[in-house]
Amino acid sequence: MAIASLLGLLFPQRCPLCDTQAHSSRAVPICESCWATIRHYTGPACSLCGLPAVSHHTERCQECVSNPPAFVFARCYGIYEGVLKEAIHFLKFNGMRRLAKPLAALLCELPLPAVDAVVPVPLHISQLRKREFNQTALIGKHLAGHLRIPLRTDLLMKTKETAAQINVDRKERLRNLKKAFAASKDASGLRILVIDDVVTTGATARESANALKNAGAKEVFVVALARSLPKY
Numbered sequence: 618m619a620i621a622s623l624l625g626l627l628f629p630q631r632c633p634l635c636d637t638q639a640h641s642s643r644a645v646p647i648c649e650s651c652w653a654t655i656r657h658y659t660g661p662a663c664s665l666c667g668l669p670a671v672s673h674h675t676e677r678c679q680e681c682v683s684n685p686p687a688f689v690f691a692r693c694y695g696i697y698e699g700v701l702k703e704a705i706h707f708l709k710f711n712g713m714r715r716l717a718k719p720l721a722a723l724l725c726e727l728p729l730p731a732v733d734a735v736v737p738v739p740l741h742i743s744q745l746r747k748r749e750f751n752q753t754a755l756i757g758k759h760l761a762g763h764l765r766i767p768l769r770t771d772l773l774m775k776t777k778e779t780a781a782q783i784n785v786d787r788k789e790r791l792r793n794l795k796k797a798f799a800a801s802k803d804a805s806g807l808r809i810l811v812i813d814d815v816v817t818t819g820a821t822a823r824e825s826a827n828a829l830k831n832a833g834a835k836e837v838f839v840v841a842l843a844r845s846l847p848k849y
């Protein structure tokens with residue numbers, strides 16, 4: 618008997634979402650049937666930033682037309698809702714670090730470009746001290762391992778604290794994130810895959826890509842787990 622299933626018998630894991638046994642699930646403690654409800658968004662989206670679009674007729678969103686991003690493209694696995702949202706929450710705020718692996722496996726299903734390094738979106742040092750770990754770096758570590766390329770946490774830094782982004786409007790959010798990131802010259806000449814957990818306005822993706830490109834990165838791509846649709 619495998620150790621995992623033996624441990625499951627000794628210490629039965631209950632799914633925090635539906636309370637059934639979850640010890641044989643790939644996303645313990647979330648059970649297999651809850652995990653299976655996570656959907657890959659395949660509807661119409663902006664070809665550059667991945668913003669879900671209302672119709673198949675527009676290739677690029679308004680923002681990308683008037684202000685083209687520095688990244689080649691950004692893609693999200695799903696919409697920030699349901700079990701995907703819960704799983705990101707459990708990882709981020711409840712410290713369920715083992716969810717990083719099944720979440721990274723979702724990113725592996727996306728069409729990933731050939732790159733030289735995986736770079737997680739960094740937390741500001743004071744956020745990192747509070748949370749003790751960067752959930753995006755955990756996900757990035759598994760993804761980099763899968764792609765057999767290095768995870769580089771030294772290439773992109775968050776230099777400005779932008780903690781409370783929830784109660785600010787879009788304009789202010791964009792203003793707060795302006796110049797919030799700095800990149801190392803070691804990024805020069807590299808093709809970089811930036812990893813994020815949740816994309817809201819896309820400002821983090823844009824600013825990260827700006828910083829890396831200004832430091833000489835050859836190409837920047839962004840993949841994230843979920844797209845949260847702004848309510849304003």
Ligand SMILES: [Zn+2]
Nearest residue numbers: 632635648651
């Ligand atoms: Zn469940």
Ligand SMILES: [Zn+2]
Nearest residue numbers: 663666678681
């Ligand atoms: Zn766009």
